[in-house]
Amino acid sequence: MAEKRDLIEMFRKMALLKMNDEKLRSTIKSGRLSMPYYSSRGQEVIPAAVSVCLRKEDYICTIYRGIHDSLAKGAPLKQVWAELAGRIDGTCKGKGGPMHITHPASGVMITTGIVGSTMPIANGLAWASQLSGDGRVTIAYFGDGASNIGAFHEALNLASLWKLPVVFVCSNNGYAEHTKYSSGTAIDRISKRAESYSMPGVTVDGNDPLLMHAAAREAIERAREGGGPTLIEAITFRFYGHVFGDDDSYMSPGERAAHMEKDPYPIYRNWLLANNHATENELAAIETGIAAELEEALQFALASPYPDAAEIYRDVFQHEVEAA
């Protein structure tokens, strides 16, 4: 089982991700910020558990629904919020936005809006680590729908052939946009696809911090020791639909409510208390601290200026070539 330090750190990350999502949704609702927002509320366990098994210098590649992955890896809250707000102090000077958060200093190498594209690029990062022997591991996060894209299959095959230090983490939240898992995926378990590429594949309850942690730790250690890639399918659910504002007419009645009743956050919180891993005061202090950080991040974002128009031609190339 995870050590106490990891148990508390997982809680801290889960609290950050959950409260960040709540803060973002309320901020968007209030009209103070506007953005396409893909909530990951309900899926906190996965990046929290994966991240506590990673080192600071390890890499992640994630997707539009990946703000929880980036924050769990250590992307700085204030700059992330400024990025969401499209401001110059954002991680990407406001030029990336919610679907394209990058922060290499914390190992967040790419956030992509193209379904299925994290895996091929994660391979390249892992290939670099293999060549230089730097001992880093790369995580490719993606959804269940993404496992039906050709890039997934190409990338798993290459990673296995080259024995790359990469872990493919699929958050199976049951839906790809509005399409139910079974209507879009011709196999009952995505993890079974690992066998076609001669790599270990596991399906794990992605809402159970202890199981998720164990699966992540095993895969990350294997990758780090030269044992090659693993495919982890983490079963979870997204509470707020595909994109902010979507209704759940495509779900069966009561489906969302049933999942929300099994919200992993309070369950884990109670488990920590019941097993004497933490006191109520300790957990409440973590939550209070995060609430303050979030408010600070929002204020920082709102106070930061917008980038000036010259930024359009900056960072297209290292040297500006043509401002046509």
Add this chain to the structure above:
Amino acid sequence: MSSEKLNMLEAINLALHDAMEADPKVLLLGEDVADEEGGGVIGVTKGLANKFGAQRVRSTPIAEQAIMGAAIGASMVGYKPVPEIMLMNFTTVAMDMIVNHAAKLRFMSGGQTNVPITIRTMTGAGMGNGGQHSDFLEAWFAHTAGLKVVIPSTPADAYGLLLSCIEDPDPCIFVETLPMYWTKGDAPERGRRIPLGQANVVRAGKDVTVITYGRQVHDAMAVARKLESEGVSVEVLDLRTVAPLDTAAILRSVSKTRSAIVLHEATKKFGPGAEISSIIHEALFSELKAPVKRIGSKFSPVPFSKHLEEAFLPGKAELEAAIRELASK
């Protein structure tokens, strides 16, 4: 420069060799590129795996997205991969990686990451390869902010431009013209780089400017030589790179001759010629003796049948007629 002659294939191989020797971060990957698989289908990468090792020259599965993704990822953390896409038509299979990722990661990250890859690819009609193996698609890439597009016309240029691409901090697409691989030219001066974005006046003239690149440079030169004897003086401008486009060189030449033809193998419709022609008209409209002419391939998939394939390509006769017409204005 030595008097030795090299063909394009040898010059490109030499550039890859010299780049790999100079910088251990340069990597090659692609289908069949290692010596165990023959050193490339045409043999462009022959000998490099044997010399630099299987770690740096890696044959890949037939998986263009995986090839491009691996190149992009490694490039983001300090390597300089040179992925080979066997034929330019197959870049379509990796278009997401090229257009959405390689081209944009620097911008979308606000300059935190960059993608110093050189995509080598080959194409060209005339070999009877038909519709899916012969297209010039440079307009697609030149139309995408963040990519550089290089199409050399001689072995020495190919050598010098490829070295520049590999050293460039941003993604480049280096297009090799298949039917030109075995054409000999002057050997390059070892280590000499040719800067990207600088056109080359391969022939000075007074009456008409022909703006072109790649294989068509040679067609333009042949026609120019022929017309010289009739007193028509043609300037031939080899762009060398389609992106960045050397607008200054184009305008300099056309201000002098006051008439221009853009010639390329890509189909004429929506081709690079449209952009170049428009640039000239916007800047020099009142000075032009006549509207800029565009000559490109017919708007059709590349046909197989020999005589159709010949008719598809922009011909020297067409160019000659266009030059005569402009020269008479």
